[in-house]
Amino acid sequence: MSPPQPLVRAHDLAMRFDVSRPWLQRVIEGKPRQWLQAVDGVSFEIARGQTLALVGESGCGKSTVARLLVGLYAPSRGSFHFDGQDAHAAYQSADARALRQRIQMIFQDPYASLNPRWTVEAIVGEPLLEHGLISRPAELRERAAELLVSVGLSAQDLGKYPHQFSGGQRQRISIARALATAPQFLVCDEPTSALDVSVQAQVLNIMKELQRSRGLTYLFISHNLAVVRHVSDQVGVMYLGRLVELADKHTLFSQPRHPYTRMLLDAIPKMQGSGAARTPVQGEVPNPLNPPSGCTFHPRCPQADERCKTERPALRQFQGIQIACHQV
Amino acid sequence: MTSRLQRWLDSDVGHSFRSTPTAVAAAAVALVCLFGAVFAHWVAPHNPFDLATLELSNARLPPAWSEGGQLQFLLGTDDQGRDILSALIYGSRISLAVGLASVLLSVLIGVSLGLVAGFRGGWLDAFLMRLCDVMLSFPAILVALLIAGVGRALFPNAHESLAFGVLILSITLTGWVQYARTVRGATLVERNKEYVQAARVTGVAPLRIMRRHVLPNVLGPVLVLATIQVATAIITEATLSFLGVGVPPTSPSLGTLIRVGNDFLFSGEWWITVFPGLMLILIALSVNLLGDWLRDALNPRLR
Amino acid sequence: MSLLQVKNLVVEFPHRRGTLRALDDISFEIAPGEILGVVGESGAGKSLTGAAIIGLLDPPGRVASGQILLQGERIDHLSSQQMRHIRGRRIGAIFQDPLTSLNPLYSVGQQLIETILAHLPLSEQQARQRAIELLQDTGIPAAQERIDHYPHQFSGGMRQRVVIALALAAEPQLIVADEPTTALDVSIQAQIIGLLKKVCKDRGAAVMLITHDMGVIAETCDRVAVLYAGRLAEIGPVRQVIGQPAHPYTRGLMACIPDMDSDRPKLSQIDGAMPRLNAIPSGCAFNPRCPQASDRCRSQRPELMPAGVTAAACWLHAQEAT
Numbered sequence: 001m002s003p004p005q006p007l008v009r010a011h012d013l014a015m016r017f018d019v020s021r022p023w024l025q026r027v028i029e030g031k032p033r034q035w036l037q038a039v040d041g042v043s044f045e046i047a048r049g050q051t052l053a054l055v056g057e058s059g060c061g062k063s064t065v066a067r068l069l070v071g072l073y074a075p076s077r078g079s080f081h082f083d084g085q086d087a088h089a090a091y092q093s094a095d096a097r098a099l100r101q102r103i104q105m106i107f108q109d110p111y112a113s114l115n116p117r118w119t120v121e122a123i124v125g126e127p128l129l130e131h132g133l134i135s136r137p138a139e140l141r142e143r144a145a146e147l148l149v150s151v152g153l154s155a156q157d158l159g160k161y162p163h164q165f166s167g168g169q170r171q172r173i174s175i176a177r178a179l180a181t182a183p184q185f186l187v188c189d190e191p192t193s194a195l196d197v198s199v200q201a202q203v204l205n206i207m208k209e210l211q212r213s214r215g216l217t218y219l220f221i222s223h224n225l226a227v228v229r230h231v232s233d234q235v236g237v238m239y240l241g242r243l244v245e246l247a248d249k250h251t252l253f254s255q256p257r258h259p260y261t262r263m264l265l266d267a268i269p270k271m272q273g274s275g276a277a278r279t280p281v282q283g284e285v286p287n288p289l290n291p292p293s294g295c296t297f298h299p300r301c302p303q304a305d306e307r308c309k310t311e312r313p314a315l316r317q318f319q320g321i322q323i324a325c326h327q328v
Numbered sequence: 329m330t331s332r333l334q335r336w337l338d339s340d341v342g343h344s345f346r347s348t349p350t351a352v353a354a355a356a357v358a359l360v361c362l363f364g365a366v367f368a369h370w371v372a373p374h375n376p377f378d379l380a381t382l383e384l385s386n387a388r389l390p391p392a393w394s395e396g397g398q399l400q401f402l403l404g405t406d407d408q409g410r411d412i413l414s415a416l417i418y419g420s421r422i423s424l425a426v427g428l429a430s431v432l433l434s435v436l437i438g439v440s441l442g443l444v445a446g447f448r449g450g451w452l453d454a455f456l457m458r459l460c461d462v463m464l465s466f467p468a469i470l471v472a473l474l475i476a477g478v479g480r481a482l483f484p485n486a487h488e489s490l491a492f493g494v495l496i497l498s499i500t501l502t503g504w505v506q507y508a509r510t511v512r513g514a515t516l517v518e519r520n521k522e523y524v525q526a527a528r529v530t531g532v533a534p535l536r537i538m539r540r541h542v543l544p545n546v547l548g549p550v551l552v553l554a555t556i557q558v559a560t561a562i563i564t565e566a567t568l569s570f571l572g573v574g575v576p577p578t579s580p581s582l583g584t585l586i587r588v589g590n591d592f593l594f595s596g597e598w599w600i601t602v603f604p605g606l607m608l609i610l611i612a613l614s615v616n617l618l619g620d621w622l623r624d625a626l627n628p629r630l631r
Numbered sequence: 632m633s634l635l636q637v638k639n640l641v642v643e644f645p646h647r648r649g650t651l652r653a654l655d656d657i658s659f660e661i662a663p664g665e666i667l668g669v670v671g672e673s674g675a676g677k678s679l680t681g682a683a684i685i686g687l688l689d690p691p692g693r694v695a696s697g698q699i700l701l702q703g704e705r706i707d708h709l710s711s712q713q714m715r716h717i718r719g720r721r722i723g724a725i726f727q728d729p730l731t732s733l734n735p736l737y738s739v740g741q742q743l744i745e746t747i748l749a750h751l752p753l754s755e756q757q758a759r760q761r762a763i764e765l766l767q768d769t770g771i772p773a774a775q776e777r778i779d780h781y782p783h784q785f786s787g788g789m790r791q792r793v794v795i796a797l798a799l800a801a802e803p804q805l806i807v808a809d810e811p812t813t814a815l816d817v818s819i820q821a822q823i824i825g826l827l828k829k830v831c832k833d834r835g836a837a838v839m840l841i842t843h844d845m846g847v848i849a850e851t852c853d854r855v856a857v858l859y860a861g862r863l864a865e866i867g868p869v870r871q872v873i874g875q876p877a878h879p880y881t882r883g884l885m886a887c888i889p890d891m892d893s894d895r896p897k898l899s900q901i902d903g904a905m906p907r908l909n910a911i912p913s914g915c916a917f918n919p920r921c922p923q924a925s926d927r928c929r930s931q932r933p934e935l936m937p938a939g940v941t942a943a944a945c946w947l948h949a950q951e952a953t
Contacts, residue, residue, distance in 0.1 A: 057816035069692055070529045100531040113522035117544040127530045194673035199886040200899040223817060226889040230898060267821040269846030271873060284788045284819055343647060
């Protein structure tokens with residue numbers, strides 16, 4: 001019997017942004033259009049009920065991938081299938097509504113992700129109203145209260161405004177809003193990065209509990225590898241718009257193969273360290289407008305050779321993981 | 329109603345109001361002028377437009393405290409025997425009405441265009457902003473004169489009643505630009521915030537997002553601008569009326585009164601022009617000070 | 632003699648609804664050449680501590696009582712003129728956002744030279760030479776050319792190196808660094824932490840490193856002070872505070888941090904949240920969330936008392952028998 005179809009299947013997703021100067025300036029200066037390739041061919045699958053974490057540093061494109069999946073952008077190349085259906089075609093058509101009920105998003109900034117002029121009831125209830133899931137105001141209040149309780153807040157909070165809550169509580173309100181339409185897939189863009197450590201622990205625990213009780217599938221974006229280790233089943237490492245390594249959690253953390261993954265793991269400050277100096281990797285993430293040729297990591301890679309400078313490595317299977325590296 | 333007022337007075341903005349004497353004084357003055365204007369019929373001691381009550385023997389009387397003045401004509405009379413104080417009150421009613429109406433219309437047009445420009449971006453945004461630039465390169469008075477002149481030429485007979493419409497329109501057409509620009513800038517900022525993205529992810533239509541999500545958050549600076557612009561509008565109207573292209577002479581505004589009184593300035597009857605002038609200054613100043621306070625009170629950085 | 636002594640510092644914010652005590656009786660010392668970490672969550676008051684020391688408290692905030700002594704001299708109530716002489720020459724500062732710490736209109740060299748000339752009796756030539764050396768020390772390649780570049784021509788990590796060079800320009804004895812690595816990528820963070828440690832040890836400058844990231848503290852600091860709700864919860868050598876925390880809050884905090892080495896199904900969490908400044912409970916500020924709170928904790932505020940090698944403000948470590 002074949003394994004059940006994965007809920008989320010992304011194939012060769014790519015996104016480029018037009019960052020050219022305004023038309024008039026371009027004509028006067030005679031410059032061509034300028035493109036930023038934010039995501040350059042990313043493929044992955046997420047099984048039902050699982051969590052895929054995408055990690056990487058600034059400019060790696062993980063946030064863009066998140067926005068591609070929820071339909072905020074249309075990809076310039078590639079496809080994304082949700083439960084067997086071509087999602088981007090659906091987003092452009094009349095089926096968009098049904099799809100948006102099943103896919104929702106949680107954002108990074110707890111202060112900007114809630115409308116400061118709306119009450120919590122209005123914020124959490126908006127998806128319900130928008131999708132016509134309820135009709136009477138009393139029912140809305142009931143459902144909104146239920147949602148708040150499920151994330152550890154109380155029904156008393158319905159009439160309050162966002163500024164009356166702390167960062168962690170606001171993030172919970174965001175989660176409640178995301179759960180309003182009973183979605184199956186949640187895209188979480190750095191949901192705890194702006195929170196204190198103790199608050200982060202609370203929010204992560206809630207998210208894990210909700211996943212367990214509702215069978216949710218998560219795409220979890222983060223730059224914090226320790227958090228990723230705690231929440232994910234599978235981890236994908238991104239660098240300058242490409243996936244360099246994709247493996248299940250245990251394998252990635254115990255046996256990282258790609259030089260960039262190793263570098264990232266090594267860069268994490270160790271709590272139990274001896275305080276001895278580590279040798280951090282040199283260089284910084286290059287400008288995404290002008291990426292290096294071949295393997296984009298080659299300027300910083302201790303193992304780069306001539307082939308790495310010219311030929312871009314494809315993501316391929318290797319001993320149960322996927323990796324894009326010539327040296328492995 | 330009173331509990332809402334109580335809550336507002338208790339808030340940071342309300343507290344700032346209570347502790348800024350200028351704001352309280354300015355608000356008081358503005359409210360008194362507004363009250364007088366609205367209830368002119370009951371407040372004014374005489375009706376300067378009722379030709380039957382005028383007597384030429386009362387003409388050119390000085391203010392009550394100078395020699396020859398009478399108490400029933402507190403601020404004196406003009407060459408037709410009209411009481412200056414009453415004329416002031418009725419005049420400020422016209423001025424305030426024109427000022428408020430044109431600001432309201434400016435806000436409506438400017439905020440809508442600014443929202444659309446900021447939210448949609450692209451060529452629409454570019455077009456609207458260039459339009460703003462073009463409008464700003466014309467002095468407001470010139471535009472108003474142009475429109476007034478065109479109005480007269482188009483409707484020579486219906487001139488009297490349309491004069492108000494044309495006047496309000498001309499002030500509006502020069503005033504909307506500020507709102508459009510301010511709101512466009514604020515919309516650009518709000519558009520990228522996560523709560524707008526969350527609404528898009530939920531599938532809310534763009535028009536609804538603009539109206540229900542973005543609009544409430546960009547109105548702050550609009551309020552400040554509108555308050556200060558009321559003063560500008562009143563002065564613009566006064567200027568136009570002074571130049572003779574504003575309100576019709578049968579419904580004199582403060583500007584008309586100033587113009588009419590100007591002719592008598594050198595024959596010593598200074599009160600006919602000075603008091604309307606002072607009234608204009610008073611209204612404009614109080615509204616301006618109120619607007620200044622509002623801007624500082626709403627500025628989170630200054631708190 | 633310690634370089635910096637903070638004694639019973641109280642910072643208040645008079646507000647129309649009452650006075651908020653943002654820092655309530657904080658005391659600690661920094662020895663010359665030592666790196667002290669100040670850690671706490673948002674609202675605990677760590678940035679305020681740094682601001683109070685540098686003399687950059689935003690009004691209406693003010694030092695209500697207590698003393699700040701730099702090499703034995705009081706600096707907490709100096710005039711802004713006097714404070715300006717101290718800032719830069721004896722205390723250097725590094726802030727979180729390298730983008731806004733540098734003036735975009737002036738070249739990096741101009742800003743460095745301006746600081747050097749303001750505090751040291753050097754000629755322009757000598758100042759420029761010194762600026763180039765500083766850039767080289769902080770790892771900026773091709774310093775001779777890059778000294779004339781503008782801040783926007785540097786990447787984030789490079790900019791933070793320039794900010795560090797700027798802080799060190801006049802050879803201060805103390806550097807106050809407020810979240811210097813928070814805005815940077817993980818790999819750059821590691822580089823900057825290493826750099827900070829190296830240049831400060833080389834120059835014998837002490838560092839007060841303010842951050843919420845315990846990992847950074849573990850890697851860089853000699854001692855660490857843990858702040859909670861404007862009060863000092865624990866202070867001591869880094870190994871001890873992290874490995875065997877004496878205060879229940881520190882213990883809870885350390886337990887919450889997701890660990891790279893273990894795989895727990897559920898992260899331990901501290902229930903509740905840090906109290907707002909206008910709602911600090913009586914007694915020990917942590918008592919509502921503490922699993923070991925006693926009646927004494929609810930009524931009497933604990934002083935900082937020795938707990939093994941560290942010092943903790945907790946009645947659990949009181950000397951008298953219960």
